[in-house]
Amino acid sequence: MLESLQNEQVKFIASLQRRKVREETQLYVIEGWRFVAEALRRNAPIKKVYVSLKGKQFEWRELREELQERKIPFEETDERVFRKMSATEEPQGILAVVNQTRYTWDDIHIDGKSVVLVLDGIQDPGNLGTILRTALAAGVRYVCLTSGTVDIYNPKVLRSTMGALFSLVLLPDLSPEAVLSFCCKQGLRLILGDTKGRALYETNVSSGPLALVVGNEGNGPSLTFQREDVQRVTIPMAQEVESLNVAMATGILLYEIVRQRDFL
Template identity: 50%
Template sequence: MIVSLQNEQVKHVVSLHDKKGRKEYREFLVEGKRFVQEAILRQAQLKKIYYTAQDAAMEKSDLQQSLSIGGLVTEIRALGIEAEEVSEAVMRKMSATEEPQGILGIIRKTEFDWQDILIEKDTILLVVDGIQDPGNLGTILRTALAADVKQIILTKKTVDLYNPKVLRSSMGSVFSEVILADKTPEEIAIFCRQKECSMVVSTMGGTSIFKTNIREDYPLALIVGNEATGPSAFFMEKAAKHYSIPMFNNVESLNASMAAGIFLYEMRRQGQFL
């Protein structure tokens, strides 16, 4: 049991709170029973977990035990993954949240590159260009997976994929997606041109997505831009089509993640008829 805040493992976990540490060690943290369960379910590269005994030691019925941290620790050890108990003080130090949930895990990053992006006739490639709010990015990733859009590229100006708030909002979807991060618009445009994948942008001034035949654009890369400024000038100039969501009753705009969801589902709806 780890009780010292100066333990090297504690220092290592704390280093993963920052982007620099995550990049150096190619690891990131997941916190909470539900998130750790998602990591196991989606076969993430779970390196090790740390837990407190407060929940694990309580006597429970078989059903309650299966849903408890103690039950999860037993399952994790059965998978051959190391699980180590820590004191509550250590867990508070390790946690990136104000109220630790009693369990966290270290995940090895899965590294992807351009060759992992597969373009087929019905492909929707999602490009996230400059989204800054972690909650927005996480929700976009979760919505994309629900719409069966599992290939995503993040531009350099987008919030860090492994930011704890992004991960919590994604609800584990990152474990089932091929995500390339820190790419330039120019790199993305070259890739799309090579793969004959149409670039289309979501913007306030485009053609209504409900009044056009999107099937003509497939395969396509949907570019969703910054919450305040939209897609970058480069994408606005190079995109083959500009699409928008019609607004009524003097509503100026929608939340970026909500707008992305509408676009993705309408594109998926039309794409099923290819």
């Protein structure tokens, strides 16, 4: 059992709350019973699990059996040590260190029904996590994130995804130019979420591979995506409402695509 706050493992896990350390080690931390169970269910590359058994004895017995079956190492800690490793104010008593999964363009396989989601400079962690969760629920598998988008392994992003990132092919830190080039080479029709666009409900998106681009909360999409050959669409709004939260808007756009294509 880990009982010393000076233990090197404890210090290292606490350091993974910093983006620089996550990038250097290609590791990140997830917390909570549901989150760790979801990681196991979705076959996430878990490196090690740490648990503080103040409660949840029944849950731990079941989870421990699964960890043993999969030969995933685990270790118990006392409550003080666990609090030092945790990034939450009220930790649930379990966390896991997970290997980052790195994808390339070769991992994106386009067919006639493909929908690629492009997130251009999304900065709020809660928005990003909610978008990723919604995208998975809407049948999207591939997500490109441009430079300037919040780190996908930020603890707040991770909590908001509720495990969705384990089933998505995520390509972060891309230039808008690289995304645009890939879309053009793959024959993807580009649809840009824009308040000045045509109503999505009046736009035919029922067939063919496409990429939906959603821009920054305050400034909108990069100029790179504001081309004449990129189709702009908007969500009609009543009562003189000017715009929606980007996560809400992305969900509406994706599900209109789903409705027209009858994915689900």
